Amino acid sequence: MDPILEAMREDVLDGDQESVEDNVQAALAADIPAGTILTEGLIAAMREVGELFEEGEYFVPEMLIAARAMKGGLQLLKPHLVAADVQPAGRIIAGTVQGDLHDIGKNLVCMMLEGAGFEIIDLGTDVPPEKFVEAAQHEQADIIAMSALLTTTMPNMKHVISALETAELRQSVKVIVGGAPVTQTFAESIGADGYAPDASRATALAQSLLGLA
Ligand code: B1M
Numbered sequence: 001m002d003p004i005l006e007a008m009r010e011d012v013l014d015g016d017q018e019s020v021e022d023n024v025q026a027a028l029a030a031d032i033p034a035g036t037i038l039t040e041g042l043i044a045a046m047r048e049v050g051e052l053f054e055e056g057e058y059f060v061p062e063m064l065i066a067a068r069a070m071k072g073g074l075q076l077l078k079p080h081l082v083a084a085d086v087q088p089a090g091r092i093i094a095g096t097v098q099g100d101l102h103d104i105g106k107n108l109v110c111m112m113l114e115g116a117g118f119e120i121i122d123l124g125t126d127v128p129p130e131k132f133v134e135a136a137q138h139e140q141a142d143i144i145a146m147s148a149l150l151t152t153t154m155p156n157m158k159h160v161i162s163a164l165e166t167a168e169l170r171q172s173v174k175v176i177v178g179g180a181p182v183t184q185t186f187a188e189s190i191g192a193d194g195y196a197p198d199a200s201r202a203t204a205l206a207q208s209l210l211g212l213a
Contacts, residue, residue, distance in 0.1 A: 004030060005041040008073065012045035013052075015065030017072040024073040034080035038117065042070050042077070046115030050200030060108065063199065067111035074114065088119035090142040090210045093135045095123035096179075097156040102149035105179060105199070109145060112199040113206060129156070129163035136169050143206055148179040157182075158190040174209045178202055 001009075008023040020042075027037045049066045052058040058066075092113055096106050103125045110120045121139055123131055132144055144164070148154045157177050164170045174193040177186075187195030193209055196202035207213035 001040065002027070002030075002032060004032065005037065008037075008041040009045040009048070012042065012066050012070050012073075013048060015062065015069045017069040020069045020073040021076055024076045028077075028080060034077055034084045035086040037077055038074075038081060038086065042073050043115060043117055046070050046112065049115075050112060050203060053198065053200050064108060064111075067108065067115060070115050071111060089117040089212055090206065091119045091121065091139060092143045092145050092206065093121045093123060093132065093139060093141040094145040094147070095127035095132060096125040096147045096149070097153050097160065098126055098128045099156060100148050100150050100153035101125045102147070102179075105149065106147035108199045109147065109178065109202045112203045113145070116203045116207065118206065129160045132160045133163045133167045133169065136164065136173050137167065141173055142210055143174045143176060145202065145206070146175070146177050148177070148182060151181050154179075154181055154186065157192070161191050176202065176205055176209070 004023055004027045008020055011019040011023060024037060027041065049058060049063055053063050094106060094110050096103055110122050114120050121135060123135060136144060146157050146160060148157055161175055164173065176194045176196065177192045178196050182195060184195045194205045196205045204213060
């Protein structure tokens with residue numbers, strides 16, 4: 001691997017945002033294509049962060065810091081990716097469901113998905129079903145990703161799925177769900193396409209639903 005990309009990978013694993021940004025600049029100056037910097041530098045490093053998290057080597061704080069460092073590099077890279085017409089892996093609408101203000105886990109999921117090359121439209125917290133539907137209509141998303149942290153707001157995930165069915169959009173968009181009280185059984189009971197227990201596996205799930213993994 002190119003030594004600049006190798007250094008970038010280590011920077012992401014260390015969560016050193018400043019150094020990630022320096023190495024993105026250095027890679028661009030060395031004429032490494034933006035798409036290569038993205039896939040072989042930033043995305044490869046975030047995949048490794050996800051694996052370390054699943055193995056219990058990294059915990060939420062390390063993952064957040066790594067994701068922030070990656071995001072810094074991605075911001076610098078974005079104009080070059082647009083210029084090179086590098087297509088995102090897919091478009092995902094994300095949000096915490098109505099009545100629920102918890103967003104730390106949802107933000108982490110968004111960061112990991114972004115790190116895997118997805119374009120994220122983050123609707124924030126306390127998102128009513130009609131806002132998910134409106135976004136699905138206008139953004140032509142591949143996936144809707146919903147988070148819930150309260151047992152009282154989990155049923156609102158089902159309301160979003162019902163609203164998508166009513167709007168005749170359910171066939172054109174995959175729905176994934178997660179959050180501390182959410183389970184595989186619950187996900188199946190509301191007709192979601194998938195459930196993931198953490199941000200790393202949410203990324204793998206999104207990739208597999210779109211046939212990318
Ligand atoms: Co709240 N809260 N909270 N809270 N809060 C919990 C969830 C609670 C379990 C605490 C407790 O009582 N032990 C409890 C819920 C109980 C229940 O429903 N059975 C609770 C309660 C009751 C409340 C209030 C009602 C308290 C009150 O006001 N009386 C209130 C509700 C406000 C509202 O939402 N309407 C409330 C408020 C808050 C704060 C605002 C103070 C704050 C939120 C700040 C914020 O998010 N900006 C807060 C916090 C911080 C928590 C705890 C302590 C931590 C949540 C968190 O961020 N975890 C939480 C206790 C706990 O979970 N142990 C608690 C870290 C985060 C990285 O994990 O969000 O689980 P998590 O995300 C994980 C996975 O779940 C998964 O990936 C993430 C990373 O691996 N994941 C997905 C998440 N979304 C996913 C989506 C996917 C896939 C995976 O696909 C789309």
